[in-house]
Amino acid sequence: MTAISSTAGGPTARFRGMLADRDGQLRIVLVLIVATIVYGAFYNDLRQGALRPLFEALPMPSVNVLIVMFYYAILALGLNIVVGFAGLLDLGYVAFYVFGAYTTAFLASPLHGISIPWWFVVIAAVGVAALAGVLLGAPTLRLRGDYLAIVTLGFGEIMPVLARNLDNIDLSAFGGPKDFNLTGGNIGVNPIDAPVLPIPGPWGDELVFSNRNPVAALYLILALMLLVFAICVRLRDSRLGRAWMAIREDETAAASMGIDTVSTKLLAFGLGASFSGFTGAFFGAYSTAIFPESFNFAVSISILIMIILGGMGSLRGVVLGAFVIRYVNDALLPYLGGFVDEPVRAVGAALPEIPILKDRIEAFTLTSYNYLLYGVILAVMMIKRPEGLLPVAARKAELHGEGVATEATFGTSGEVAQAATDFEAAEGHLATPESRPDGTDGTDGTDRGDRA
Amino acid sequence: MNVAAWLARNSRLLIVLIAIAAVLALFGTSVPIWGGCTAALDRCADVVAIGVFQGMIVALVALGYTLVYGILQLINFANGSVFMLGSVAALLGVEIFGLTSDSPAASVILAFAVILPVTMAITAGLNAGIERVAYRPLRRAPTLATLISAIGMDFILQNVGQIIIGPSPVSLPSLLPNDVILAEPVVIKVSHLFVTGITLPLLLGLMWFVRTTRQGKAMRATAQDREAAGLMGIDVNRTISLTFLLAGALAGGAGVIVALYNGSAWWQYGFSYGLLAFTAAVFGGIGNLLGAAVGGIFLGILISLNAFYVDPRWQEVVVFGILVLVLIFRPTGLFAEKQSERA
Structure with missing residues (x-):
């Protein structure tokens, strides 16, 4: 995050600064561009041609899904x-x-x-x-x-x-x-x-x-x-x-x-x-x-x-x-769903007459369970990993302990990432509530002690 | 930046202008808002009465929001879905008992003497379970984290409802007789008596519980200051669980009533009634029990008037319009919050 702040070097340097590869981001972007262009250009040929078995066996996204x-x-x-x-x-x-x-x-x-x-x-x-x-x-x-x-x-x-x-x-x-x-x-x-x-x-x-x-x-x-x-x-x-x-x-x-x-x-x-x-x-x-x-x-x-x-x-x-x-x-x-739907429906058809339930199993479609998946993702992420899969180092540190958060304020992102990793290594398993450095166990420690 | 700052400074003026524009637009779409009411004044009383009965159901759900918000400062998004699952349970109960529209009144009453408490017990347990699983681990986390977790729970429950009864609304046999008990001054039917007969005792029972019992006192204390309540020897976790149990039971009861009164169950009822009820809770001052009840009845009257004189299609706009205006101009609710009333 430091490359852009140097304005002294004139436009060329600034441009080079803009392109500066922070944590390999540019490489990922380039791979993404090339892969998308190739996949889009050859999608129909691949699907109908040499890779047809692959496309039939694996859930390959269509061009519309990519869009x-x-x-x-x-x-x-x-x-x-x-x-x-x-x-x-x-x-x-x-x-x-x-x-x-x-x-x-x-x-x-x-x-x-x-x-x-x-x-x-x-x-x-x-x-x-x-x-x-x-x-x-x-x-x-x-x-x-x-x-x-x-x-x-x-x-x-x-x-x-x-x-x-x-x-x-x-x-x-x-x-x-x-x-x-x-x-x-x-x-x-x-x-x-x-x-x-x-x-x-x-x-x-x-x-x-x-x-x-x-x-x-x-x-x-x-x-x-x-x-x-x-x-x-x-x-x-x-x-x-x-x-x-x-x-x-x-x-x-x-x-x-x-x-x-x-x-x-x-x-x-x-x-x-x-x-x-x-x-x-x-x-x-x-x-x-x-x-x-x-x-x-x-x-x-x-x-x-x-x-x-x-x-x-x-x-x-x-x-x-x-x-x-x-x-x-x-x-x-x-x-x-292509694999699961039919067997589940067959089970439903074999079931004895149970009101509502039988009809529902017979009409099973996996794709209509996406809300369930959304809900589980929301709740589980909030409880287990609130910083997300690819967190910003500072945010991760701040969600998991004050000692690192202080460094996050002053250090560069690289240092903080390192600090966060060290911290994680020291604590063993960050995500579990027991290891929160402020001594709480995630379930409200004070309340427990007050039972007497 | 300057424009943005100016807009921010004059936001109230803007809101008033937008509100006026919205009212004009409504007038444009359907003319006889006020004229219709005076012309059909005799129907007006009936429409208001229907609204009161609807509002009682809304009040039950609204109490669930207000109870939980009072104690955790959390908008329990899943409350509407718990309510929806209550009506799903009623539907299943009707199927299990094999009730039809021809069933004798005695068997219907007997069946519901079982269905109602069982449903309330299930939804109460469900609501408390949600608190255990999804909210308690986040009690020290920022409010928004718990809110997001609540939205997640809401989605899960909506999907569960959809799995059980399918994606489209399911009709129940019409079990409530359509007999008119009273024609003057307002039309009152058996179904209305049924709604009142279940709702009113629940509402009054809750008020009594929170205001007079020892547990109710613990709830009020926890709502005021969780840590201090803990220091006074109140088991905070148990009190919070109890709050969720009560909220869930009320939502489940409301679900059963709605399933019977509307004659249908649908997984999307959770969202629509839930937001109606939340608006009612905010309207009455969230955390205020009596306010939530009054707010529910007020909103019931309002949507009934809207459905009769304007167009039911505009219900969401009317409800949300009120919610936004109340939140912006009087976020404490229309009844100034009294600490002693909070739960």
Whole structure:
């Protein structure tokens, strides 16, 4: 995290500083880029050709699944700004996704007869979502953490309801039609114009980035995700990023250090929302149709799970979390279901007549158990490994002991990582409650002693 | 930055403007909000009465939120799902006893004399078990960690409900007779009496328990200051478990009532009723028992009026609108919180 601060070396040095490989991150990114490009380009050939047995035997993600993994990674990176950096629990992140998707639907579909190229629409979508984030954040960011969570949850619930219900607005009082259809109601908006570039090639006269041409859409979303990732790295290392983390650690202390906590938190909300709007614009254009049902509470929570699984505040971790969750949900569970569903249903059919239970076992589908998995991940991560799978060293240290946290404040990330490792080695098994250095056993030690 | 700061400083003004815009939008979508009520004033009393009965059920769930929040400062997200599992248990009970809409009244009453307490016992145990597994290890952790764990539990229970009864709503046979007992001044049916007959004793019983018994006193003490209560010899862990038991029992009872009163069970009821109840708890000042009960009844009346005069489609918007406005302008609730009332 030190490379960027040296501005003296001129633009070339700065650029080299930007590219400086911190903990091998650049290598991972390069591998990701190359692997995605190769996999996307040869997916159909591989699937039909030499590697066909492999594709049939293993849960290989399709190109569409990869696209979903990438745009959820953007969503997770955006929510990470709000939850991971600034420490504000937002349970209604899907609301801004709605703003992005519906802005796209309004500006690039036959619904209102407007057809603006996606490349401009996406800017509008980002702007609208950011504005919505600031407007929601302005009155609510003063609330306590759990109240803020509920308010954002409510906002996330209201937006799809509005999308569903605003299909027959009576505008006769304003001289408009009596049943103005703003959002398309329950049936959503279909079709939406896909992003198009006027480049002729083997794909036809113009290059379309939609689910009809998933490989192009995959490359587009890969580029967008890398852009967002780079923005997030720069934000994290910026003055603003440090201000967010200071607020997360101790709002009062941050304020007394001269940080304007209200506008800093608002910026986190607005920036996070703009990423969500960005993804919403891509989602609408890529799938060329949107429905209010696609935007529910479970989407907000699944993004939260990605962040918690990967590690709050850790950019690599968040992307990993998004990949894992979407991969499990869209490729692994259907694959495993192919093995499990039929035998379980057969057992159900063989069972004697038990009301309800028999029907349920006969209709068993593994993929409908994803909520159960989400819930278990949330609870288990919170109890066993709150810092996530790929934690930021400082956060890990701070969650596990004060002695290391002091060093985290002053040391560089490398030193802290080392300190954390040493500490872990010394303590043996960090995650177990017994070894918490402050002497508590996780179950409230004082309460136990008071029984007498 | 400056724009952001200005927005933040004038946030209340903004909220008022947004609220006005929302009201205008509502007027635009469905005109006869006030006009309708005066024109159909005779129905108005009935609509309010229906709302009161609905609100009693909401109040039962709201008490669960308020009890737990009072003692742990935790929004027990899973409470709504525990309630939902209560209605699932009622559905299973009806299946097990083989009740149909033709069953004689005596057998229905007998069956529910078993189903109701058994369900309440199960949900009470479930709620206390959740506390043991998912909240107690996090008691020293930041509040948001426990909240996230609670959301996880909520998801698990929702999925369990979905596994048991399937993804779509399941109808129960109509077991409550539709006879009208009273036509004037408001229509009251047997089902309404049933709701009142179970809800009111539960509400009053809880109030009595918390206010007068020794255990209730321990709960109030723990709510005020956990450490000091521990120093006074109160077994804090047991008291917290007891709170979760009570909250779970109330939620389960409410689940049984809803299953019978609405004639259906659905895994998504947990979320919708849960948020309704949470809003009621916040409205009455979270932690305040009487406030939660009054808030529940108020919200019941409100959603009933909304369903009759506006459109049930807007229920979520109305409820959340109220929640947001109360949280922003009066986060302590509409009834100023009295320490002695807290549980």
